Amino acid sequence: MRYNLGEIWTDNKILLVCSFFVFTFLVAFFWNDIFVLVRPGERAVIYRPFSQGTDIENTYNEGLQILAPWNRMYIYDVRVQQVADEFTVLSSDGLEVKINISIRFRPQREDLGRLHKDIGPEYVEKVVKPVAQSQFRFVLGQYKPEEIYTSQGFIVQTAKQGSLAEMADRFILLDDLLLKSVTLPPPVAAAIESKLKAQQLALEFNYRIETEAKEKERKRIEAEGIRTFQDIISSGGISDSYLRFRGIQATLELAKSPNSKIIVIGGGKDGLPLILDGRNDTLATPPLPVPAEAAPAP
Numbered sequence: 001m002r003y004n005l006g007e008i009w010t011d012n013k014i015l016l017v018c019s020f021f022v023f024t025f026l027v028a029f030f031w032n033d034i035f036v037l038v039r040p041g042e043r044a045v046i047y048r049p050f051s052q053g054t055d056i057e058n059t060y061n062e063g064l065q066i067l068a069p070w071n072r073m074y075i076y077d078v079r080v081q082q083v084a085d086e087f088t089v090l091s092s093d094g095l096e097v098k099i100n101i102s103i104r105f106r107p108q109r110e111d112l113g114r115l116h117k118d119i120g121p122e123y124v125e126k127v128v129k130p131v132a133q134s135q136f137r138f139v140l141g142q143y144k145p146e147e148i149y150t151s152q153g154f155i156v157q158t159a160k161q162g163s164l165a166e167m168a169d170r171f172i173l174l175d176d177l178l179l180k181s182v183t184l185p186p187p188v189a190a191a192i193e194s195k196l197k198a199q200q201l202a203l204e205f206n207y208r209i210e211t212e213a214k215e216k217e218r219k220r221i222e223a224e225g226i227r228t229f230q231d232i233i234s235s236g237g238i239s240d241s242y243l244r245f246r247g248i249q250a251t252l253e254l255a256k257s258p259n260s261k262i263i264v265i266g267g268g269k270d271g272l273p274l275i276l277d278g279r280n281d282t283l284a285t286p287p288l289p290v291p292a293e294a295a296p297a298p
Contacts (some may be wrong), residue, residue: 033069038062041079043109045116047072056113074116080106080175085129089137091145098183099140103132104175111171119170127170132177135159135166145188146195152179 038044044060047053048071060073067073086100105128107115119126139158143151160177167174 036065036073043078044073044075045113054117059112089140100181102178108171115171131166135162145184
C-alpha cells in the first residue's frame with residue numbers, strides 16, 4: 001500500500017499543523033532545560049530522576065550540552081575562588097577576639113559529582129566557611145590576647161594545615177588561608193599598646209646608654225693620646241723635622257681653603273712659606289714692595 005505525501009498532507013493537514021505548533025511550543029518552553037551552556041572555567045553535573053539520579057562518575061566540560069527536558073544539569077565554577085569571612089572567637093582567658101580572614105579554594109574537578117551528591121551547590125556556606133572558622137577557634141583558644149599579635153604566622157599555618165585536610169575529605173581543595181585582621185577588646189588593645197611603647201622606650205634607653213659608653217671610651221682614648229703627645233713634647237722638645245711636617249700640613253690645608261689668598265713659597269727655611277718661617281720665634285712677614293720711582297735703574 002503506497003502513500004502519497006500530498007494525500008497525507010491533505011487528509012491530516014489540521015493534525016500536522018497542530019502537532020507542529022505543539023512541538024514548537026514545547027521546545028520553546030523547555031529551551032533552557034534542553035540546551036545548557038557550560039561557560040569557561042565551569043563544569044556540570046547531571047541529575048537523572050528516572051534512572052540513576054546524580055551521575056558521580058561523569059562531568060560535563062565547557063560548551064553547549066543537550067539533554068532531555070526531565071533531566072537537570074548543575075553547573076559549578078571550578079576556578080580558584082576567594083571568599084571573606086568575619087567571626088568572633090574566644091581566647092584562652094575567655095576574651096572575645098574578632099577575626100577577619102580570607103579563604104582561597106576551588107572544588108576538586110574529578111570529584112565534582114560526589115561533591116554535588118554529598119554536599120550540594122551551597123558547599124561554601126556548608127563546608128568552606130565552617131571548617132576555617134572551627135580551625136581558627138581551636139587554635140586561637142590556646143592563646144592569650146597579647147600572644148596573638150606575636151604568633152600570627154604560626155596560628156595561620158596551623159589553621160591552614162587543619163583546614164586543608166578537612167576540606168580535602170569533602171572534595172574541596174584549599175589554596176590558601178589568610179588572616180586579614182585581629183580586633184581585640186579596646187581595654188586589652190590599649191594595655192598591649194602601652195606595653196609595647198614601654199618596651200620600645202626601654203630599648204631606646206639601652207641604645208643611648210650603649211652610645212654614651214662608646215663615646216666615653218672614645219674620649220678616654222683621645223685623652224690618652226693627648227697626654228702621650230704632651231709627655232713626648234715636654235721630655236724632648238719640638239724638633240725641626242716635626243715643625244717642617246706641621247708646616248707642610250698647614251700649607252696643604254691653606255691651599256684647600258676657598259678664600260682668596262697669596263702664598264709665597266720658598267721665602268722661608270727649607271722652602272716653607274714665609275708665614276711659617278721656622279728661623280724666628282715669631283711669624284715672619286713678607287717684605288714690603290718697593291715703589292717704582294725709588295727702584296734703581298737697570
